Amino acid sequence: MIHLDTTFLVDVLRERRRDRVGPALAYLEALPDNDVLAVSVHVVCELMAGAHAAGAPAGERDRISRLCEALIVRYPDERFAAEYGRLLARIRASGTSIDTMDLLIATAAVLDRAPLVTRNARHFSKVPGVTLDEY
Numbered sequence: 001m002i003h004l005d006t007t008f009l010v011d012v013l014r015e016r017r018r019d020r021v022g023p024a025l026a027y028l029e030a031l032p033d034n035d036v037l038a039v040s041v042h043v044v045c046e047l048m049a050g051a052h053a054a055g056a057p058a059g060e061r062d063r064i065s066r067l068c069e070a071l072i073v074r075y076p077d078e079r080f081a082a083e084y085g086r087l088l089a090r091i092r093a094s095g096t097s098i099d100t101m102d103l104l105i106a107t108a109a110v111l112d113r114a115p116l117v118t119r120n121a122r123h124f125s126k127v128p129g130v131t132l133d134e135y
Contacts, residue, residue, distance in 0.1 A: 001030075001035075001036045001038050001072075001112050001114040002035055002037055002038065002093075002110065002114055002117060002132050002133070003038050003039065003040065003074070003105075003109040003113055003115065003116045003117065004029060004037060004038070004043065004071065004115045004116075004117050005043065005105060005116055005117060005119075005120065005124075006043045006046040006047060006050075006105070006117065006130070007118055007119045007120050008024055008027075008041065008069060008117050008118060009039070009064075010011070010047070010050070011023065011024035011119070012024045012025060012067065013063060013064070015069065016063075017108075020045060022042045023119075023135050024135060025064075026135075027117065027135040029065065029101055029116055036072060036073050036110075036116065037070075037072065038071060038072040038073070038074050039068065039071050039072075039073055039074065039078070040073075040074050040104060040105045040107075040109070041074065041075050042101055042104040042105050042108070043075060044064075044068050045101075046063060046101055047064045047068070048061065048064060049097075051064055052091075060061050073129035074108045074112065077111075079111055080107060080108075080111065082101065082113055083107050084104065086130060087103060087106070087107055087110065087127055088101055088103060090128050091103070091127065091128075094126070095124050097125065098126050098127065100109035100121045101128065102124060102127075105124075106124050106127040106130045107127075109130055109131075110112060110127065110129045110130050112126065114127075114131075114133065115131040115132065115133040116130055116133065117133045117134075117135060118132060118133075118134065118135075119135060120123065123135050
């Protein structure tokens with residue numbers, strides 16, 4: 001399983017809209033057919049919030065929905081809160097901070113022991129145990 005970050009999916013949507021293969025679509029094309037692609041529900045929330053904040057037309061929100069339908073959307077389970085709390089405590093103990101949504105997204109990847117594909121490795125590099133895959 002591979003988790004995809006919001007930035008990755010935004011890039012996929014932009015590249016498809018421009019009908020041009022860029023780094024995100026090239027990454028997808030290079031994956032073996034049997035790789036399972038997943039996103040945290042928090043990624044879906046970020047995508048929809050961005051679309052609404054930008055005043056995106058319903059068609060753009062529909063494109064986001066169709067893209068997410070092609071992925072496994074991971075929802076928090078009974079382990080999630082404890083793992084989130086453990087990770088946040090370790091990050092704070094190291095004297096750093098992290099955006100709440102970034103930690104929610106990273107927690108899902110950590111729990112699935114899956115790499116997180118992102119172009120914002122700096123945001124996630126503070127999270128102990130997360131494996132990052134930049135594209």
